Amino acid sequence: MSTQTPAIDIEKLRKVYTRGKEEVTAIQEISLQIPEGKFVSIVGPSGCGKSTFLHIVGGFIPKSTGTVRIRGKEVDKPGPDRGMMFQESALFPWKNVYDNVAWGLEVQGVEKAKRDEIVEHYLKLVHLWDFRNNLPSELSGGMKQRISLARVLAFNPDVLLMDEPFGALDAQTREKMQVELQRIWQESNKSVMFVTHDIDEAVFLSDIVVVFSGRPAVIKEIIEIDFARPRQLDVHKTQEFMDIRNHIWDLLHQEHSKSGEDEF
Amino acid sequence: MKKGWNIIVQYQSLIWIVVAWEIIAFMQVMPERLFPSLGKVVVVAIDLISSGMLMENLPTTLFRVFAGFALAAVVGVPLGLLMSRSAKLNDVMQPMFSLGYPIPRVALYPILVFILGLGSASKVSLIFIECLFPIVLNTYYGATRVGKIYLWAGQNMGASSSQIFWRILLPATMPTIFTGLKIALPLAFIIAVLTEMIGSTVGMGYLLSYMSASLMQEKVLACVLLITLVGYLLNLLLQVIQRKYVFWQ
Amino acid sequence: MDKRLHKIALIEVVVLLVLWQLLAMLQWIPEYLSSPAVIGKELLAMVMSGDLFSNAAASLYRSLLGFLLVAVVGIVLGIAAGYFKPIGVFFTPIVDVLNPVPKIALLPILMVWFGISDTTRVLLIFLTAFFPCFIATQDGVHGVKQVYVWAAQNMGASRIQILWKIILPAALPKIFDGLRVSLGLTFVMLFSSEMIGSSNGLGLGFMILTADMAGRTDLMFVSIFVIALLGFLFDRILLAVRARLLWWSENRG
Numbered sequence: 001m002s003t004q005t006p007a008i009d010i011e012k013l014r015k016v017y018t019r020g021k022e023e024v025t026a027i028q029e030i031s032l033q034i035p036e037g038k039f040v041s042i043v044g045p046s047g048c049g050k051s052t053f054l055h056i057v058g059g060f061i062p063k064s065t066g067t068v069r070i071r072g073k074e075v076d077k078p079g080p081d082r083g084m085m086f087q088e089s090a091l092f093p094w095k096n097v098y099d100n101v102a103w104g105l106e107v108q109g110v111e112k113a114k115r116d117e118i119v120e121h122y123l124k125l126v127h128l129w130d131f132r133n134n135l136p137s138e139l140s141g142g143m144k145q146r147i148s149l150a151r152v153l154a155f156n157p158d159v160l161l162m163d164e165p166f167g168a169l170d171a172q173t174r175e176k177m178q179v180e181l182q183r184i185w186q187e188s189n190k191s192v193m194f195v196t197h198d199i200d201e202a203v204f205l206s207d208i209v210v211v212f213s214g215r216p217a218v219i220k221e222i223i224e225i226d227f228a229r230p231r232q233l234d235v236h237k238t239q240e241f242m243d244i245r246n247h248i249w250d251l252l253h254q255e256h257s258k259s260g261e262d263e264f
Numbered sequence: 265m266k267k268g269w270n271i272i273v274q275y276q277s278l279i280w281i282v283v284a285w286e287i288i289a290f291m292q293v294m295p296e297r298l299f300p301s302l303g304k305v306v307v308v309a310i311d312l313i314s315s316g317m318l319m320e321n322l323p324t325t326l327f328r329v330f331a332g333f334a335l336a337a338v339v340g341v342p343l344g345l346l347m348s349r350s351a352k353l354n355d356v357m358q359p360m361f362s363l364g365y366p367i368p369r370v371a372l373y374p375i376l377v378f379i380l381g382l383g384s385a386s387k388v389s390l391i392f393i394e395c396l397f398p399i400v401l402n403t404y405y406g407a408t409r410v411g412k413i414y415l416w417a418g419q420n421m422g423a424s425s426s427q428i429f430w431r432i433l434l435p436a437t438m439p440t441i442f443t444g445l446k447i448a449l450p451l452a453f454i455i456a457v458l459t460e461m462i463g464s465t466v467g468m469g470y471l472l473s474y475m476s477a478s479l480m481q482e483k484v485l486a487c488v489l490l491i492t493l494v495g496y497l498l499n500l501l502l503q504v505i506q507r508k509y510v511f512w513q
Numbered sequence: 514m515d516k517r518l519h520k521i522a523l524i525e526v527v528v529l530l531v532l533w534q535l536l537a538m539l540q541w542i543p544e545y546l547s548s549p550a551v552i553g554k555e556l557l558a559m560v561m562s563g564d565l566f567s568n569a570a571a572s573l574y575r576s577l578l579g580f581l582l583v584a585v586v587g588i589v590l591g592i593a594a595g596y597f598k599p600i601g602v603f604f605t606p607i608v609d610v611l612n613p614v615p616k617i618a619l620l621p622i623l624m625v626w627f628g629i630s631d632t633t634r635v636l637l638i639f640l641t642a643f644f645p646c647f648i649a650t651q652d653g654v655h656g657v658k659q660v661y662v663w664a665a666q667n668m669g670a671s672r673i674q675i676l677w678k679i680i681l682p683a684a685l686p687k688i689f690d691g692l693r694v695s696l697g698l699t700f701v702m703l704f705s706s707e708m709i710g711s712s713n714g715l716g717l718g719f720m721i722l723t724a725d726m727a728g729r730t731d732l733m734f735v736s737i738f739v740i741a742l743l744g745f746l747f748d749r750i751l752l753a754v755r756a757r758l759l760w761w762s763e764n765r766g
Contacts, residue, residue: 060416080420356525366747366748367745379543481622
């Protein structure tokens with residue numbers, strides 16, 4: 001493992017905001033390697049800076065110090081080597097489903113015939129080929145996020161970054177999407193960095209769960225999860241699952257009582 | 265039957281007004297040339313159309329409206345978008361627009377006449393200035409409210425900054441741009457009529473002044489009717505365009 | 514932030530005036546564009562002689578009377594039309610038909626009926642500025658969240674109490690948006706109604722017209738400056754009142 005270049009390599013990343021004259025440390029210092037092809041979730045108490053962390057890796061907001069490498073190459077601005085999925089739909093409301101998925105390929109100058117082939121492949125992968133002529137506003141929240149996933153996969157990034165992509169969905173849709181994501185991820189074989197506040201979601205989906213402390217964020221613990229894949233929803237009921245879940249719950253709640261912030 | 269009655273109830277206020285108007289006209293509370301019946305007004309309006317007087321004056325007015333309006337849109341939309349993207353440009357422009365917003369800019373018209381003469385140039389310039397304000401301000405506020413995730417998604421897919429500007433920022437701002445255009449177009453028309461009333465030898469505003477010199481109210485009212493109709497059609501045109509280009513709302 | 518923009522605005526105005534003065538002194542611009550120094554001198558002279566005040570007062574009387582009428586009638590009718598459905602239904606067709614009429618076109622008609630008088634001018638201002646105020650108020654009432662009304666009913670408020678204590682404050686931000694547009698239109702129509710028609714009497718529009726006929730552009734600039742100043746000043750006053758009344762609102766600025 002150590003001889004292989006990690007898909008995502010983060011070294012001593014630190015983020016300090018200036019709010020007026022005050023300096024606020026959002027991320028104390030984080031170093032993290034994500035091996036090729038792994039599904040890694042980040043969980044932490046709300047407001048701990050896990051989204052900030054992901055946005056820095058995506059290159060959307062600047063870091064204070066440290067380095068981010070994708071497959072060994074240092075990055076500091078957004079680029080198509082990292083496919084980003086947001087909590088709210090970032091689908092362009094003025095483009096239909098097909099053109100949304102084709103958009104990234106088009107601006108990157110992929111020729112039409114090739115584009116059509118790729119778009120068709122990914123829309124079929126997420127089972128929404130029949131909706132290619134619809135506008136995003138005509139789709140449900142779950143469908144929108146599946147299109148978003150197809151759009152990100154279509155431009156073939158090295159890694160996927162997902163910022164609570166199912167956070168706005170209802171509980172049932174959420175579980176269905178988790179199963180779907182697992183299937184699509186297994187077919188695409190990408191490395192994923194997945195931010196969530198839902199412990200069950202993290203344990204169900206991940207090979208590795210990274211637990212962040214409260215603000216300023218440091219890594220509290222890294223937990224490997226090795227249930228066989230593909231996982232079924234009833235894995236939730238196993239004792240092993242519940243043990244891991246409870247352990248992470250305890251870690252997060254230590255953080256809550258430590259910071260003494262009882263606000264929600 | 266019931267449906268027809270409902271329509272009458274719904275529009276009763278208009279019916280009351282028309283009936284009241286006709287009663288006053290019929291009873292000759294005021295001399296007929298001061299208070300003509302609406303039927304007569306419509307007849308005169310049709311006469312204005314068929315005699316060609318409308319077509320002598322309407323094209324000039326429409327040219328002034330569209331020239332000033334189009335100029336303001338071509339300058340205002342990119343300016344508003346750029347102001348939302350560049351803090352420096354915004355620092356320079358924003359104070360001018362907030363200072364200029366509340367002042368009655370039509371007061372500049374006499375000076376514009378001094379510089380550019382009584383012809384179309386001064387009128388188009390004033391229409392341009394008037395339209396620029398709602399277009400720039402609405403575009404700017406709309407553009408600052410575009411969700412940053414759209415821009416982030418564009419960057420993420422490898423779009424260049426000009427691609428992000430024209431292919432994400434512009435369409436995403438389109439709904440509010442149209443809000444601005446919809447305020448600007450009637451304004452353009454009003455300013456055209458107003459400036460033509462103050463001084464012109466052709467145009468709808470001139471026709472109105474010319475008719476009012478006759479002291480025949482039915483002629484003036486017929487003119488008002490035609491002007492309203494034109495204004496109404498202009499708005500309709502913009503709505504059709506909006507429906508075509510902002511279909512996703 | 515706001516203070517910084519004020520500073521920039523001040524600098525921009527000063528730069529503009531200096532540039533204008535410079536161009537005038539170098540005679541790079543035609544003489545009829547005058548210069549800030551000459552205009553300032555005229556302004557001062559007119560302030561001293563009192564001419565300016567009598568003209569500005571006449572204009573202010575017309576515009577404020579018109580605006581007050583608009584505010585009172587527009588808000589009362591707007592709330593009534595928004596809150597009581599039959600009243601709203603009654604007014605909708607009138608507004609739909611009359612709102613798109615370019616009101617300035619009504620000036621010749623009003624002049625025939627009421628003469629070239631203050632009645633004509635105030636009526637024109639009223640007819641123009643009424644609609645934005647009425648429509649915004651009605652919109653504001655319609656926009657009040659149903660849960661506020663339900664919460665009030667739940668706590669035992671009467672219909673009048675709901676109107677006065679829930680609907681009015683909740684609709685106030687929109688009402689002020691409408692009033693601001695109306696105020697702007699008030700000054701535009703004031704100027705237009707004073708410009709068109711006869712040129713005798715008091716008023717800033719007349720001042721421009723008289724100066725125009727005498728070829729005195731410096732006097733025209735004085736009147737334009739005063740009209741602009743009044744427009745700006747009353748907008749600021751309205752915004753200050755709004756900030757005072759809407760201290761609880763997020764967008765009170």
